[in-house]
Amino acid sequence: MRIDSVKIENYRSYKDIEFNFLKKESSHDLHVIVAQNGVGKTNLLNAIEWCLYGDEPHLGNEKESLPLANIYVFDELKNCGKESLNVKVEVIISAKGESHKIRRTRKFNIDYDLEKPELVQLEENLLVWKNIDLPNPELLKDTFADDLINVFFRKDIRRYFFFDGEQLTSYFEKARDSKNDNKIKKSIMSLSQVEILENIQKRLKSTLTDYKKEAGDQVPCIKKINTNILEREKKVERLENDINEIEISNEKADKEIEKKNVFLNDQKGVSAKIDKLNELDSKLNLEQTQRDEILKELHRFIYDSTLKIAFYKASRKSLKFIDKQDAAGKLPPAIDKGILIESLNSKNCLVCGNSLTSESKLNIEKLIETYNISSAASNMLSKLKGSLEDTINLQNFRSDKGKILDKLKQNEDKIKKYEDELNTIDATLNDYPTEESKNDIEIKLRDARNYIKAQEGLIKQNLLKLGEYNSNKVNLTKEIDCLKLELKDVMEKQNILNAVYRNIKFVEKSLKIISKIINEIMTESRNKMEKSTLDYFLKLIWKEHSYESLKLDDSYSMELFHNKGYTCLGSCSAAEKALLALSYTLSLHDLTGQNSLLFIDTPLSRVSDENRNFFASVIADISKTRQIILAFTPSEYSNEVKMKFNNIPFNKIELATNNEKETIKKEVKYV
Amino acid sequence: MSNNSDIRLYIEKKCREAIDTIFNEKKLGLNHLENIDRFMWALALGIMKEEKKPLTGAKDSFIRRESISTRNESQIIAHYISTIDENVIIDQGIDIEEAFKQAGEYANAGFDSLESLINNFSLEDVLLKKLQEITEYYENIDS
Structure with missing residues (x-):
């Protein structure tokens, strides 16, 4: 099946345009659309899908997009005071000599009651005219219309007809989303008529349960x-x-x-560098904490030394004076001079209470004469002597100072070293090409x-x-x-070798046979698809000797093997993955026998110049068997591609914008 | 001579405020020092500079004598003794109150010099300057 034409009215960047994808008697069914980015290639793809399925999968973030209706048409209608706007996309498809017209419309009212007039969406309609070449084509609506579209373009595998080159790599990740979302397998089962066998299987299982119940009722x-x-x-x-x-x-x-x-x-290596950065940071923090401790130690040392040094001279002088007095015997024992004088005057010893003898009196008079310093001062001086002696010890000043300064120096060196290393890594990370x-x-x-x-x-x-x-x-x-x-x-x-038992045996045997057939069909389909995908891929890919085989698992997820035996899908480049996705799609078309068209938006966005000629050759070949519509940017439509396509007949439509308000056909070249 | 229990070390009130700023804001990393230690350091600095600053402004009672260790009191008195005539001690004994007053004056001068340093240099620079000062003083101590 193919698309014969697409007519678009007031849809996004399109105001009123018709695309004819005619084939006539040409050997190839190839159509090329060339347009700059933002001119309307993807809008064309979305318009077709919107017409067929009612949504726009290639829009990106729909909430942030412009409205479905052309905003310049909206402005014009607003200025004329019109009350409504219609968006219409009409696609004519053909298959097996029959043509069908599919038309989707969405009506909008223009609400002037709001502060700023806005479009208000009203009803959306889908109509399908079956066999439009007949005098009275049948008109289908609602689910009947959906069903007819689904016959030609199965919705569940639509992305294998309508390709988005930018998103090709995601084709592998979504092959098996979950058990219930295995669309490829379901489609293959449906198209290979395995679905019918599965339905029979279900019916037989139910019959078997009934027979068993019947047997159970008897015994x-x-x-x-x-x-x-x-x-x-x-x-x-x-x-x-x-x-x-x-x-x-x-x-x-x-x-x-x-x-x-x-x-x-x-x-x-950013990861390793950041690890190193963190390691250095913590080392630096440790050294800075140690530095604080060393500075405290230094301060304590300065404090103690200041006191010792400042008082050194005074202490020595005082000690000399005390020693001199002591040597002269002028420092009294702990006897108060006043007591001696009073004892002498009273002729009685005030300590023991005895009367003084003449000899005692003489001794006391001698003592009073010797201890002419007051006892309070004497006591004070004796006390000073004891506590000052250790304050004049400055022997360790130099060595203690040296030790602390060494520690400080080592700490400074380490901090500098870590800071230098940090700066080097910082500079490398700053050079890292990321914002x-x-x-x-x-x-x-x-x-x-x-x-x-x-x-x-x-x-x-x-x-x-x-x-x-x-x-x-x-x-x-x-x-x-x-x-x-x-x-x-x-x-x-x-x-009980009765009828029930025989029936049970028969159904059980039938079930086994059907399971075997299903397995055989699915295995055969898978094998065919594996082979066909690899064949296409090896034709498309430039590294034809690098890949050896390809495997599809039960859910049709793919694994590619390098000629050295390793699995290598994960390490394929984006371009290789894109080509692999295309190969997979083409073989899916072959397997399902749908012989469907292939619309590819920006097919070469991820393929380098030197590999584009391979791609163009394969596409040219494929266009002999099915309709191919390619939407290129001018840079994608490179000389390599042009050279390949110039050898075959193809249609070319060049798009441009009319003052950026409307997509128009700039140049059309039909075969 | 006063009763011993009434003897205190005094400094000027504005000097007291400066001490709080210098030590309590951790500018010297020695905020744990007791008042007497702070005083002794300032006194030592005053002695090294051989500068006295009379307590002319409002006085602030800083430390009671009972709170002073024997060692510190000995240093205060030793310095006092070193500044007066021996015969005065022999004849009149040691005037503790006078010794404390003199210590207050030296500490006043010491705090002043410390304050200007702290306000103009980083902690590390202050420490290194002080280390240099005491090293020079140490080198010439016996001259």
Whole structure:
């Protein structure tokens, strides 16, 4: 099937335009649209998808986009006082000699009651005219219209018809979102008519349950065994669902870890530098704390030394004076001179109370004459002597000072060294080509590491659960097998070789055969798709000797193998992934037999110049078998591509803007 | 001579305020020093500079004699003794009150010099200057 024409009215950058993708008798069905970015290529792709499916998947953030209706048309209508505006996209498609017209419209009212007139969305309509070449084409509405579109362009695999070159790399990540969202597998099953077999399988399972119930009703113990089998089978089914969920969760976690690791590796040593930065920071902090302590020690030393040195002279002088007095015997014992005088006057010793002899009187008179310094001063001087002696010891001043200054110097040297290293790393990080600050990078790195850790934890937990579930499943399966044997015995013993038993055996056998056929078809489809994808890829890719094989798993997720045997999808460049996605798409078309068109927006945005000729060759080849619409930017539509396309017939439409208000056709070249 | 228990070290009130600023705001990293230690340091600085500053302004009772250790009191008195005639001590004994008054005057001068240093230099510079000063003083101590 192909698109014959697209007619657009008042949709986004388009006011009134018609694209004819005619083929006539040409050998190739190739159509090239060339337009600068922002002129309307993606709007054309969105217009087609909006017409078919009612949404615009290539819009990005829809909330921040301009309205669906052309804003300049809106202005014109506003100025004329018109009350409504209609957006219309009409696509004519054809398949197997029949043409159908699909038209989607959305009506807007212009609300003048608001402070600033605004568009108010009213109803949206989808109409499909079937077989428009007939005199009275059938008109389909609502779900009937959707159904007809779905026959030609299945919505669930639409991105394999309408390609966005900018988002090609995401094609692999979304191949298997979850068990219920495996759109590719579902589509293949549907298109390969496996769906029909699956429906038969479901019906047979239900019939089997009915027969077993019937057999159970005849013999109660059979009923019991059947109930046991059924319970266990349900448990196994639940376990299989859980196991599948866990496997998906682990796959996702693995991919997330890989992404984060790529991010961490991409930082080109920033991570290690930031680690070093942090290490140096903490060392510097430690040295600065130590410096404070050393300064305190220095201050204490200065304080103690100042006191000792300042009082040194005075202390020495005082001690000399005291020593001199002491040597002269002028420092009295602890006897008060006044007591001596009073004892002499009273002729009685005031200490012992005895009368003084003439000899005692003579001794006291001698003492009074000798101790002519007052006893209070004498006591004071004696006390001074004891405490001053250690204050005049300055022997260790030089060595103590040297030790502290050495410590200070070592500390200063370390601080300088760490600061120099920090500055060097700082300068390197400042050169790092990012606008983000180091803090931002640091936070991102830390987050990435934490995220990896969390995902690894999740995988670990999942693996534990998986082990438990698998073991439960094995046990239950064994139990089911035993119960089935038991059931067989019982039925044979009961001699119930009646019609019910025969029917059960027949349905069980049929189910086995159908399962086998489904598996065979799906395996064959997968094998075909693997081969075809690899063939396309090797044709498209310039490194034709690097890749050896390609595998699709049960959910059609892809793995590419290097010729050395390693899996290598993760390390493919964006361009390689883009080409791989295209190969996958083409083989999906082949497999589904839809022979659909392929509309690719900016197909070469990620492919380098030297590889564009390969791409153009393959596309030229493919256009012999199906319609290809390519929307290029002028730089993508390079000489390499032009040279390839110039050898074949193709249509070319060049787009431009009319004062940036409207997309128009600047040049049209039909074959 | 006064009763010993009434004897105190005095400094000027404005000097007291300067001490609070110098020590309590951790400018010297020695905010844990007791008042007597602060005083003794200022006294030592005054002695080294051989500068006295009479307590002409409002006086602030700074430290009671009981709060002074024997060692510090000995240093105060030793310095006093070193400044007066030996015979005065022999004849009249040691005038503690006078010794304390003189110490207050030297400390006043010491605080002054410390304050101007602190206001004009960083802590490290003050310390290094002080270290240099005491080293020079030490080198010439026996001359």
